[in-house]
Amino acid sequence: MPVVLFLSVALIAACGLIYELVAGTLASYLLGDSVFQFSTVIGSYLFAMGVGSYFSRFIIRGLVAQFITIELMVGLVGGFSSAALFLAFAYTQGFQLILYAVVIAIGVLVGLEIPLLMRILKNRLEFRELVAHVLTFDYLGALAASLLFPILLVPKLGMVRSALLFGLINAGVALWSTYLFRNELGARALLRAACVVVLVALGAGMVGAEKITQAADNNLYADEVIFARDTRYQRIVLTKWKDDVRLFLSSHLQFSSRDEYRYHEALVHPGLASLPGARRVLVLGGGDGLALREILKYPDVTSVTLVDLDPEMIRLFSTHPYLVTLNQHSLTNPRVHVINADAFVWLDRSSESYDFIVVDFPDPTNYSLGKLYTTAFYRLMAKHLSAQGLAVVQSTSPLFARQSYWCIVETLKQAGLKTYPYHLYVPSFGEWGFVLAGLNPYEPPATLPEHLRYLSVATIPQLFQFPNDMLPVDAESNRLNDQVLVRYYEHDWREITH
Amino acid sequence: MSATRRQFLSAALVGLASKTDRPVLGGFIDDGHELGHLLRDRAPFPAAKQTIKIPVVIVGGGMAGLSAAWRLDKRGFRDFVLLEMLKQGGGNARWGENEITAYPWAAHYVPVPGKKAALVRELFEELGVLRDGVWEERYLCFSPQERLYLHGRWQEGIEPVTAATTRDREDFTRFGARMNEFRATGDFTIPMELGAKPSTLDRLSIAEWLDQERFTSPYLRWYVNYACRDDYGALAKDISAWAGVHYFASREPDEKGPLTWPEGNGWIARRLLQKLSPYVRTGAMVHHISREGHRLRVSSGETDYLSERVIFAAPSFLAPYLFEDAPPVHGFVYSPWLTANLTLDRLPKEHDIETAWDNVIYESPALGYVVATHQSLRTFMDRSVWTFYWSLAEGSPAANRQLLLEKDWSYWKEAILHDLERAHPDIRECVYHIDILRLGHAMARPVPGFLGSEERRRLSETSGNFLFANSDLSGFSIFEEAQYHGVRAAEQALGTLQ
Numbered sequence: 001m002p003v004v005l006f007l008s009v010a011l012i013a014a015c016g017l018i019y020e021l022v023a024g025t026l027a028s029y030l031l032g033d034s035v036f037q038f039s040t041v042i043g044s045y046l047f048a049m050g051v052g053s054y055f056s057r058f059i060i061r062g063l064v065a066q067f068i069t070i071e072l073m074v075g076l077v078g079g080f081s082s083a084a085l086f087l088a089f090a091y092t093q094g095f096q097l098i099l100y101a102v103v104i105a106i107g108v109l110v111g112l113e114i115p116l117l118m119r120i121l122k123n124r125l126e127f128r129e130l131v132a133h134v135l136t137f138d139y140l141g142a143l144a145a146s147l148l149f150p151i152l153l154v155p156k157l158g159m160v161r162s163a164l165l166f167g168l169i170n171a172g173v174a175l176w177s178t179y180l181f182r183n184e185l186g187a188r189a190l191l192r193a194a195c196v197v198v199l200v201a202l203g204a205g206m207v208g209a210e211k212i213t214q215a216a217d218n219n220l221y222a223d224e225v226i227f228a229r230d231t232r233y234q235r236i237v238l239t240k241w242k243d244d245v246r247l248f249l250s251s252h253l254q255f256s257s258r259d260e261y262r263y264h265e266a267l268v269h270p271g272l273a274s275l276p277g278a279r280r281v282l283v284l285g286g287g288d289g290l291a292l293r294e295i296l297k298y299p300d301v302t303s304v305t306l307v308d309l310d311p312e313m314i315r316l317f318s319t320h321p322y323l324v325t326l327n328q329h330s331l332t333n334p335r336v337h338v339i340n341a342d343a344f345v346w347l348d349r350s351s352e353s354y355d356f357i358v359v360d361f362p363d364p365t366n367y368s369l370g371k372l373y374t375t376a377f378y379r380l381m382a383k384h385l386s387a388q389g390l391a392v393v394q395s396t397s398p399l400f401a402r403q404s405y406w407c408i409v410e411t412l413k414q415a416g417l418k419t420y421p422y423h424l425y426v427p428s429f430g431e432w433g434f435v436l437a438g439l440n441p442y443e444p445p446a447t448l449p450e451h452l453r454y455l456s457v458a459t460i461p462q463l464f465q466f467p468n469d470m471l472p473v474d475a476e477s478n479r480l481n482d483q484v485l486v487r488y489y490e491h492d493w494r495e496i497t498h
Numbered sequence: 499m500s501a502t503r504r505q506f507l508s509a510a511l512v513g514l515a516s517k518t519d520r521p522v523l524g525g526f527i528d529d530g531h532e533l534g535h536l537l538r539d540r541a542p543f544p545a546a547k548q549t550i551k552i553p554v555v556i557v558g559g560g561m562a563g564l565s566a567a568w569r570l571d572k573r574g575f576r577d578f579v580l581l582e583m584l585k586q587g588g589g590n591a592r593w594g595e596n597e598i599t600a601y602p603w604a605a606h607y608v609p610v611p612g613k614k615a616a617l618v619r620e621l622f623e624e625l626g627v628l629r630d631g632v633w634e635e636r637y638l639c640f641s642p643q644e645r646l647y648l649h650g651r652w653q654e655g656i657e658p659v660t661a662a663t664t665r666d667r668e669d670f671t672r673f674g675a676r677m678n679e680f681r682a683t684g685d686f687t688i689p690m691e692l693g694a695k696p697s698t699l700d701r702l703s704i705a706e707w708l709d710q711e712r713f714t715s716p717y718l719r720w721y722v723n724y725a726c727r728d729d730y731g732a733l734a735k736d737i738s739a740w741a742g743v744h745y746f747a748s749r750e751p752d753e754k755g756p757l758t759w760p761e762g763n764g765w766i767a768r769r770l771l772q773k774l775s776p777y778v779r780t781g782a783m784v785h786h787i788s789r790e791g792h793r794l795r796v797s798s799g800e801t802d803y804l805s806e807r808v809i810f811a812a813p814s815f816l817a818p819y820l821f822e823d824a825p826p827v828h829g830f831v832y833s834p835w836l837t838a839n840l841t842l843d844r845l846p847k848e849h850d851i852e853t854a855w856d857n858v859i860y861e862s863p864a865l866g867y868v869v870a871t872h873q874s875l876r877t878f879m880d881r882s883v884w885t886f887y888w889s890l891a892e893g894s895p896a897a898n899r900q901l902l903l904e905k906d907w908s909y910w911k912e913a914i915l916h917d918l919e920r921a922h923p924d925i926r927e928c929v930y931h932i933d934i935l936r937l938g939h940a941m942a943r944p945v946p947g948f949l950g951s952e953e954r955r956r957l958s959e960t961s962g963n964f965l966f967a968n969s970d971l972s973g974f975s976i977f978e979e980a981q982y983h984g985v986r987a988a989e990q991a992l993g994t995l996q
Contacts (some may be wrong), residue, residue, distance in 0.1 A: 050912065071769070121724075233878055309877070309878055342875070342876045343877060344877065345874075345875050347874055367640070367641050367852050368852070368877045368878070368879070369877055371640070371875065371877060372877060374635070376636050381636075466499055477752075480636060480638060480640045480641070481635065481639055481640060481641065481753070481755065482753050483642075488639070
């Protein structure tokens with residue numbers, strides 16, 4: 001009997017410490033200044049425990065029932081504390097107020113636990129034994145909790161579910177106590193029912209924790225998250241701040257609605273406007289439909305094929321009310337054919353040729369994506385260009401990733417193409433680079449579609465001028481069997497961030 | 499007290515218990531050992547129902563036999579058959595295929611041939627691997643080629659770097675310099691017959707040579723030992739120093755390689771089998787060869803072939819079991835191997851670097867695994883097939899062959915998963931199918947003294963109407979040697995047939 005009792009002491013001690021750690025960690029995570037946060041959270045928590053201990057003297061009758069009620073309350077408040085704090089940060093202005101209110105509430109309740117328990121047990125043991133054992137197990141529980149928290153709980157379960165798990169333990173101890181002290185309890189059935197209700201609520205919280213963490217994405221992205229979905233291929237997140245909508249794919253910024261017109265006009269028009277006879281266009285990547293929007297400004301273009309890996313992207317950009325306004329319903333235009341496929345494999349199997357090819361892939365951050373920037377890929381692409389055709393390639397930043405940019409140019413040359421590198425400034429990205437490539441010499445266009453917001457016939461030639469700090473540097477070509485580009489890219493961006 | 503703590507911990511861990519193991523399907527692949535043992539045990543075979551007169555019979559449809567057939571056909575000689583025991587040709591280059599990818603069963607790459615390997619280049623030009631002196635990029639091994647799991651993390655490349663001391667690095671540098679000296683002599687060539695005769699180096703083991711040269715770095719010793727296990731299926735102490743040096747000093751690639759395909763050398767076998775299909779009879783085991791005047795009678799199933807020349811491309815040690823007049827075949831030692839193909843419907847979590855083509859675990863007695871989907875042009879991959887290689891190098895080949903036959907599939911399955919768990923703790927959650935191939939006589943082993951032996955030379959120079967052609971005549975089982983001996987035997991046959 002006593003060992004079982006002391007085990008529950010260890011358990012509730014562990015729970016108490018976990019809530020304190022959750023609050024401290026969340027506060028440092030969300031607000032920064034971890035010394036200040038931990039110090040004030042621990043201070044107010046300990047003080048609140050003292051308050052609880054003091055008030056325990058006013059609880060006189062029905063000690064066991066009161067103890068069980070307090071356990072349930074600790075379980076509920078503590079268990080949901082982490083979720084509540086995340087949501088408070090995302091949706092309210094008074095995070096700190098709520099933080100200390102939660103900390104103090106848990107502290108008071110936890111402070112009540114041990115004095116009550118000692119009084120319940122006082123007739124079963126000699127006082128000397130009782131104090132020694134209760135405190136021993138109290139500290140043991142704390143030790144276990146402090147070790148479990150960083151090693152297992154945070155990495156495996158996350159903050160929200162860790163707190164809920166310990167809420168369940170509190171409620172479990174409460175339910176267990178209705179059996180342990182059954183002789184000293186009157187309304188056992190009622191208390192047990194209450195225990196079950198709390199257990200179910202916390203269990204439901206565990207199941208729904210995914211949604212809570214999704215809402216907590218707001219903490220990762222600076223702006224409000226208006227859409228988030230994990231597809232088989234990537235994590236799609238849309239954020240909004242005032243009139244600025246941004247798309248992130250697996251945490252990489254793809255566009256900002258404020259300046260994407262610069263990027264997409266510069267991607268499409270210098271090439272396509274120079275090909276008055278262009279009828280058939282191919283877009284590889286670009287599932288947001290924004291390059292398509294620019295391409296569809298040419299009435300002579302009769303057919304556009306878009307190949308993008310992720311059907312969820314296409315669905316999102318064909319249906320979301322804000323996004324279809326942005327891309328002007330380009331994905332559902334009758335001239336457009338959308339294909340969900342891996343671009344390299346699709347191109348390898350296709351026998352079609354195109355007058356203009358837009359290659360708008362994610363940056364070569366790893367060897368898998370790096371395959372799309374190799375001589376093998378560009379040779380294949382060249383086979384699909386019509387005699388007068390041109391291709392344009394998204395080529396990362398010639399300023400921030402200078403060697404990577406010129407490596408892409410060199411790779412296109414090695415694939416037997418003439419290259420025409422150019423660049424522009426996109427505020428949300430910085431300096432950005434493209435390369436036009438074809439089998440024939442390129443001449444900048446003499447006319448452009450109407451109502452462009454960024455480009456004009458007069459300014460296009462300027463894009464092909466590179467200032468001193470972006471001039472060509474030596475780079476090898478990127479090949480499937482020797483992907484130097486991935487190494488250049490990693491090196492270039494490391495230089496910037498250090 | 500400790501019981502209480504355990505209870506506490508287990509209570510805290512409720513809900514965190516690992517999932518039960520996934521059931522894994524699979525079995526042994528037909529390796530022909532039952533057929534082979536019929537020969538060993540001199541079992542009776544049915545009498546022939548028909549006799550076909552044909553000038554040349556090739557026994558064995560591995561690379562040597564296919565190369566002999568390729569040569570005969572190329573010389574315009576059509577009067578021959580190739581008899582293969584198994585239902586599928588290819589020998590050590592055979593392959594499999596499932597819903598995810600094709601995969602190899604044994605040989606899985608060819609180093610980019612140097613200028614001296616004229617025959618290999620000739621074949622590769624025919625197959626479109628080499629065009630106008632340029633190697634087809636998509637057949638060269640993609641980046642990243644190799645990685646090594648050492649001290650709890652993956653590093654790039656197989657040469658151990660993690661925690662290497664100055665002393666280790668000095669040994670590697672000196673070793674590299676010694677191998678360059680050997681290479682400069684021009685003695686070590688592929689095919690090996692074109693180089694110098696095996697020198698005194700052949701009389702000691704490569705381990706003894708390392709001792710002699712005072713190479714003490716454990717990393718270097720591991721590296722050399724790994725090379726011997728990988729290419730010869732044996733430990734450094736059991737391999738001739740000449741063969742050991744040959745591995746490092748024979749190649750002068752003009753391109754970063756090696757050449758490889760999803761199904762490994764099965765890609766070559768498949769094309770040769772297709773090209774030569776009119777001559778190839780599969781499921782046609784030869785059970786007896788006898789002299790009949792100046793002819794040879796080759797019995798296979800219910801057909802006897804009466805031929806002028808037999809090109810014996812099966813492993814040389816089999817000759818005495820089939821042909822009473824076969825010259826004595828002594829001194830051949832064969833390494834037993836086990837290969838397995840693991841099908842994964844999700845990929846293990848990677849923390850350090852991306853999965854390479856060849857992935858080696860430092861502590862493992864096995865050789866690691868090769869990723870069949872590595873040569874895919876896809877950028878996104880969430881399923882794969884891994885080919886796991888294990889040369890049973892420790893202990894005697896006979897005892898290991900015994901072990902291969904005795905232990906059931908579950909035993910090997912567990913051994914494989916256990917080995918992979920060193921580097922991939924979550925491997926059991928990813929694998930759902932494992933097929934295993936047991937190769938009792940996978941490859942010839944160049945033990946000290948064998949390469950320089952009179953016997954080996956005599957067999958590869960035999961004239962008359964029974965011509966040996968297996969790669970084991972070179973003492974090691976690689977594609978280039980198999981092709982060399984196959985072609986040489988074909989030329990000998992044609993030369994004497996006028």
